[in-house]
Amino acid sequence: MKYVDEFREPEKAEAIRREIAKLCHQLEKPIKIMEVCGGHTHSIFKYGIEEILPEAIELIHGPGCPVCVMPKGRLDDAIAISQNHNVIFATFGDAMRVPGSNTTLLQARAQGADIRMVYSPLDSLQIARDNPDKQVVFFALGFETTAPSTAFTILQAAAEEIHNFSMFCNHVLVVPALKALLDNPDLQLDGFVGPGHVSMVIGTDPYEFISQQYNKPIVVSGFEPLDILQSIWMLLQQLVENRCEVENQYNRIVQKSGNTVALQAINKVFAVRDSFDWRGLGDIPYSGLQIQPEYAQFDAELKFTIPNLKVADHKACKCGEILKGVLKPWECKVFGTACTPETPIGTCMVSSEGACAAYYKYGRLSTIAKRTIAQKPKLTITQEPLPACGFSSD
Amino acid sequence: MDFSSNNQVQNPLFQKMEQVRRRQGKVRDTHITLAHGSGGKAMHDLINDIFVSNFDNPILSQLEDQASFNLASLLQQGDRLAFTTDSYVVDPLFFPGSDIGELAVNGTVNDLAVSGAKPLYLTCSVILEEGLPVEILRRVAASMKAAAKKASIQIVTGDTKVVHRGAADKLFINTAGIGIIPRGINISAHNIKPGDAVIVNGELGNHGAAILIARGELALETNIESDCQPLHSLVETILHACPQVHAMRDATRGGLATVLNEFALSSDVGIRLYEESIPVREEVNGVCEILGLDPLYLANEGKLVVVVSKENADKILSAMKSHPAGKDACIIGEVITSPPGIVLLQTVFGAERIVDMLVGDQLPRIC
Numbered sequence: 001m002k003y004v005d006e007f008r009e010p011e012k013a014e015a016i017r018r019e020i021a022k023l024c025h026q027l028e029k030p031i032k033i034m035e036v037c038g039g040h041t042h043s044i045f046k047y048g049i050e051e052i053l054p055e056a057i058e059l060i061h062g063p064g065c066p067v068c069v070m071p072k073g074r075l076d077d078a079i080a081i082s083q084n085h086n087v088i089f090a091t092f093g094d095a096m097r098v099p100g101s102n103t104t105l106l107q108a109r110a111q112g113a114d115i116r117m118v119y120s121p122l123d124s125l126q127i128a129r130d131n132p133d134k135q136v137v138f139f140a141l142g143f144e145t146t147a148p149s150t151a152f153t154i155l156q157a158a159a160e161e162i163h164n165f166s167m168f169c170n171h172v173l174v175v176p177a178l179k180a181l182l183d184n185p186d187l188q189l190d191g192f193v194g195p196g197h198v199s200m201v202i203g204t205d206p207y208e209f210i211s212q213q214y215n216k217p218i219v220v221s222g223f224e225p226l227d228i229l230q231s232i233w234m235l236l237q238q239l240v241e242n243r244c245e246v247e248n249q250y251n252r253i254v255q256k257s258g259n260t261v262a263l264q265a266i267n268k269v270f271a272v273r274d275s276f277d278w279r280g281l282g283d284i285p286y287s288g289l290q291i292q293p294e295y296a297q298f299d300a301e302l303k304f305t306i307p308n309l310k311v312a313d314h315k316a317c318k319c320g321e322i323l324k325g326v327l328k329p330w331e332c333k334v335f336g337t338a339c340t341p342e343t344p345i346g347t348c349m350v351s352s353e354g355a356c357a358a359y360y361k362y363g364r365l366s367t368i369a370k371r372t373i374a375q376k377p378k379l380t381i382t383q384e385p386l387p388a389c390g391f392s393s394d
Numbered sequence: 395m396d397f398s399s400n401n402q403v404q405n406p407l408f409q410k411m412e413q414v415r416r417r418q419g420k421v422r423d424t425h426i427t428l429a430h431g432s433g434g435k436a437m438h439d440l441i442n443d444i445f446v447s448n449f450d451n452p453i454l455s456q457l458e459d460q461a462s463f464n465l466a467s468l469l470q471q472g473d474r475l476a477f478t479t480d481s482y483v484v485d486p487l488f489f490p491g492s493d494i495g496e497l498a499v500n501g502t503v504n505d506l507a508v509s510g511a512k513p514l515y516l517t518c519s520v521i522l523e524e525g526l527p528v529e530i531l532r533r534v535a536a537s538m539k540a541a542a543k544k545a546s547i548q549i550v551t552g553d554t555k556v557v558h559r560g561a562a563d564k565l566f567i568n569t570a571g572i573g574i575i576p577r578g579i580n581i582s583a584h585n586i587k588p589g590d591a592v593i594v595n596g597e598l599g600n601h602g603a604a605i606l607i608a609r610g611e612l613a614l615e616t617n618i619e620s621d622c623q624p625l626h627s628l629v630e631t632i633l634h635a636c637p638q639v640h641a642m643r644d645a646t647r648g649g650l651a652t653v654l655n656e657f658a659l660s661s662d663v664g665i666r667l668y669e670e671s672i673p674v675r676e677e678v679n680g681v682c683e684i685l686g687l688d689p690l691y692l693a694n695e696g697k698l699v700v701v702v703s704k705e706n707a708d709k710i711l712s713a714m715k716s717h718p719a720g721k722d723a724c725i726i727g728e729v730i731t732s733p734p735g736i737v738l739l740q741t742v743f744g745a746e747r748i749v750d751m752l753v754g755d756q757l758p759r760i761c
Binding site: 008010013014017042045046047048049050051052093094096097106117118119123225340341342360361362363364365366 | 611612670685686688733736738741742743744745746747748750753754757
């Protein structure tokens with residue numbers, strides 16, 4: 001923790017904050033910066049970073065929460081697999097509460113499905129070894145951050161010839177999502193804080209298109225408060241100097257070309273899907289991974305019959321606009337009333353890394369919220385009659 | 395042979411048999427069976443051998459269906475009865491720093507103590523899963539005995555049930571407790587006022603982190619131990635120094651954050667915490683970082699949150715520090731008028747954020 005504490009020193013944070021404030025004076029207009037990764041969103045709210053930044057900087061909380069972007073239909077598929085007789089369904093903890101069309105994995109477990117929380121995909125492989133008479137299915141999700149460990153688990157299962165193990169693969173890719181965001185005409189961003197964990201795997205080279213084709217700067221950032229502040233400062237420097245580059249603040253972890261071993265494992269085990277449906281953002285071409293035919297025996301989508309239906313997001317939910325920075329969470333009519341962490345309707349309220357959940361949990365009384373609401377008097381945290389919003393009423 | 399006559403009693407063989415029948419039975423089985431909950435001889439022996447022998451006291455040894463007390467002697471100690479119950483289902487049963495037995499005693503002792511009551515009597519009800527090694531039950535009972543002695547409380551009645559294998563997880567314990575609240579003590583979450591100080595008696599989250607590690611699912615090695623301890627003596631010290639405590643609660647499940655949110659809602663006040671003042675061990679912070687958890691929500695089993703007026707804060711703080719269970723006591727926040735019902739945290743960077751009620755369990759993040 002000593003190593004971590006060094007990135008949380010208030011004096012150093014204050015020094016960077018002052019530097020950021022100085023640079024802000026040189027800006028021609030207020031700027032919008034998107035932090036892509038849900039881990040960054042979480043840190044920003046946990047430490048109140050947004051509160052100490054100058055008014056000229058607005059943070060847009062991007063789509064980088066792997067749990068939040070899981071579409072309802074895929075959740076329904078996961079729940080359907082878990083309800084198969086003889087199946088043990090293994091999942092990371094934070095996927096347990098994500099709502100499908102009608103229910104969650106947590107509720108499915110209470111109703112009798114054998115759903116177990118694991119901390120690593122290798123734990124689910126051990127469950128398969130321990131229960132040879134059961135089919136064990138791992139709910140593989142996450143960005144490139146978690147994809148290597150699931151790939152290694154499949155390679156291990158293949159090496160050991162474990163036949164009662166498979167994965168329901170929902171891995172998604174950050175670069176196509178960024179490209180889809182950048183192609184959206186609604187989006188008005190001045191720069192990106194790039195995802196640290198994903199970049200640890202893919203490196204910084206894949207972001208070159210952002211600076212070269214879209215003329216936006218990006219700084220790959222660590223997750224500690226000083227990391228994030230320093231990344232914002234680096235972005236501002238680029239903007240002030242009229243530069244547009246991919247920079248690496250997280251160079252203690254992230255290499256330019258990424259982690260070759262991890263990338264090889266991903267490429268060996270997974271193929272890119274033609275398209276993948278993102279909650280809040282819709283279909284994004286080439287943005288998801290599926291298991292290669294060579295490892296088909298470990299593909300739960302082939303092993304089990306699943307509904308495989310596409311389920312639309314709730315009409316009242318404005319997550320798409322919030323993810324693009326067009327709206328703030330409290331500008332959604334259901335925010336904090338019908339849509340809360342207990343009863344999430346939209347993607348952004350699902351895990352604490354989502355923008356709405358972070359605002360609800362940490363910052364609904366923040367000066368940022370008050371300031372923005374004051375600027376837009378017509379927008380209030382609603383007390384109006386709410387539209388119908390049961391999960392099954394879409 | 396005439397069994398109906400007095401001959402059988404006078405016969406030396408029958409006299410010996412009768413002596414054996416009346417002899418205090420020992421549990422010779424290695425594992426709990428359904429017979430130990432059947433109400434017959436096996437259960438009788440289990441109760442005597444494991445519970446009565448460990449919890450030995452004059453009220454329990456009467457072995458009536460209830461414990462009876464002299465009201466006059468209770469009345470001499472105060473004017474109100476405090477009565478509480480709690481069930482303990484912790485997994486694993488033994489973990490660094492404590493076990494389910496000690497937890498079951500201290501948990502109920504502390505629930506009594508935070509009302510200002512002097513804890514006096516406990517009940518102990520156990521639900522045993524068929525197949526539980528008897529040796530484990532012996533260890534747990536011995537631990538309860540030691541904890542009761544440390545807390546100066548008597549376990550005066552109880553109950554034993556055995557359920558089929560799979561119907562319970564090894565061993566559950568329910569304890570209920572009775573204590574007497576001295577005259578002049580009025581501690582309630584409704585008494586909190588703006589300007590009050592919020593004090594804790596030491597590091598937070600040790601119990602929750604120790605349990606997470608002890609489950610063995612994380613492949614982490616730490617030396618974090620549960621903070622399980624009785625708090626009645628610390629409470630006595632606090633009330634001796636200053637009886638005008640506004641509110642007091644032990645921060646168990648849901649941690650500090652839950653207690654403070656309950657306080658804020660009960661008295662319709664705001665509470666502002668200072669992040670830099672909240673004591674959390676480095677190892678606990680480390681476990682939380684890895685799993686994406688917040689130590690403010692981790693369970694404790696020996697931590698007290700005390701709310702007192704600003705004027706009395708220093709007096710109470712120094713009284714707490716003089717006690718072993720409060721040596722690390724510190725002020726972590728203050729009660730404010732607005733926003734009512736909300737707990738705020740002033741971060742080390744000077745920003746403020748909400749510390750809300752926990753929604754469900756804390757679930758580890760995937761990245």
